[in-house]
Amino acid sequence: MKALLDSLARRREMLVGRSARQRGEIRDTLAGARRALEEPLVLGLGAAVTLLSASPRMRTWFVRAWIAGAFLRRLLGR
Numbered sequence: 001m002k003a004l005l006d007s008l009a010r011r012r013e014m015l016v017g018r019s020a021r022q023r024g025e026i027r028d029t030l031a032g033a034r035r036a037l038e039e040p041l042v043l044g045l046g047a048a049v050t051l052l053s054a055s056p057r058m059r060t061w062f063v064r065a066w067i068a069g070a071f072l073r074r075l076l077g078r
Contacts, residue, residue: 053064 052058
């Protein structure tokens with residue numbers, strides 16, 4: 001009987017360890033996917049900022065659009 005209980009305890013420990021490893025793998029995979037999604041967005045925003053800051057005319061239009069958007073958000077209560 002003791003051998004059976006020891007066997008069950010070892011099996012439970014193995015299952016708990018495997019579950020912890022699987023949770024770690026899932027967490028790492030999700031973190032990698034999140035980084036893969038965020039990197040192009042950050043690069044695109046950086047390029048947009050560079051373009052907007054390079055041209056004074058575009059900068060003024062961007063500021064006007066931003067002010068209009070802030071005004072509309074305030075009107076809509078968001």
